[in-house]
Amino acid sequence: MNRVTEKESNYNHLEQMSIHEVLTNINHEDQSVPGAVKKSIPQIEALTGAIVEKMKNGGRLFYIGAGTSGRLGILDASECPPTFGVPYDWVIGHIAGGDSAIRKAVEFAEDDQLQGWKDLQEYSINEKDVLVGIAASGTTPYVIGALNAANDAGLVTGCVVCNLDSPVAAASKFPVEVVVGPEFVTGSTRMKAGTAQKLVLNMISTTAMIQLGRVKGNKMVDMQLSNNKLVARGVKIIMDETGVTEDRAAELLEKHGSVRASIDNCRS
Known part of the structure; x- marks a missing residue:
């Protein structure tokens, strides 16, 4: 060859x-x-x-x-x-x-x-x-x-x-x-x-x-929240997707431990 x-x-x-x-x-x-x-x-x-x-x-x-x-x-x-x-x-x-x-x-x-x-x-x-x-x-x-x-x-x-x-x-x-x-x-x-x-x-x-459904819109909604930067990104994604305040987004993320779950539970 x-x-x-x-x-x-x-x-x-x-x-x-x-x-x-x-x-x-x-x-x-x-x-x-x-x-x-x-x-x-x-x-x-x-x-x-x-x-x-x-x-x-x-x-x-x-x-x-x-x-x-x-x-x-x-x-x-x-x-x-x-x-x-x-x-x-x-x-x-x-x-x-x-x-x-x-x-x-x-x-x-x-x-x-x-x-x-x-x-x-x-x-x-x-x-x-x-x-x-x-x-x-x-x-x-x-x-x-x-x-x-x-x-x-x-x-x-x-x-x-x-x-x-x-x-x-x-x-x-x-x-x-x-x-x-x-x-x-x-x-x-x-x-x-x-x-x-x-x-x-x-x-x-x-x-x-x-x-395989691991992205929503253009966001990494299933990403691992392994550092402060990614937690902050997760909060922003929740805010963008749901319209809630930053404090509310942070509460949801702390409660559910997942961006996807936070968005789903906010809308349910």
């Missing part, structure tokens, strides 16, 4: 550039990412639709990847409970090498084609669930092996990759291919490819949560 993610950068002699030149050129490259994501919306829509269908019937969403890709999956999964008030086992991110690999690379963890599916057994993954492989190159053995095993087990599978016609895409029933071109630093897929993956994961999880 032709790996665009490994192609030579459009820039050279980076060490001779000024700070301003480096920043400007990185920003110039980054501007191409949203356009590449836009071209992939039909693929993203197909995958998200399959995810929503499974989750409405009690399934879970799993992300699996290595390195930057694995970390991005964990990031997206970890933000769903506080943002949308869902259980921590609705969206699960897993990285090659386990939790220690979140902070420090685990050598050769991504090269084991059998380990990915073995690791997922910890969660009793089954045919109700969806597995999305994340791999900028689209060639990560750890991810390919997990997707192939998931297909054999009857799961819905998808991926987010940044090369066309990759082995990861071939192993996915719903591939998403976002081709952003060569990186500013040759092969450094934490840059444009990572940005593209982050955008796509945001789109998938946010759309799924909206479809």
Whole structure:
């Protein structure tokens, strides 16, 4: 396959550039990412639709990847409970090498084609669930092996990759291919490819949560009230939705412990 993610950068002699030149050129490259994501919306829509269908019937969403890709999956999964008030086992991110690999690379963890599916057994993954492989190159053995095993087990599978016609895409029933071109630093897929993956994961999880009823209007009515900033946001949402005073909104929130419940009980 032709790996665009490994192609030579459009820039050279980076060490001779000024700070301003480096920043400007990185920003110039980054501007191409949203356009590449836009071209992939039909693929993203197909995958998200399959995810929503499974989750409405009690399934879970799993992300699996290595390195930057694995970390991005964990990031997206970890933000769903506080943002949308869902259980921590609705969206699960897993990285090659386990939790220690979140902070420090685990050598050769991504090269084991059998380990990915073995690791997922910890969660009793089954045919109700969806597995999305994340791999900028689209060639990560750890991810390919997990997707192939998931297909054999009857799961819905998808991926987010940044090369066309990759082995990861071939192993996915719903591939998403976002081709952003060569990186500013040759092969450094934490840059444009990572940005593209982050955008796509945001789109998938946010759309799924909206479809699952976890947003009202445009508000996070099920968010966890885990700090003063979020409590204040909750009070404002209640005020906006019901027209009550700030004091009354705060009373409702303290009583019911939930923005949604406060709004519902105010109107009942």
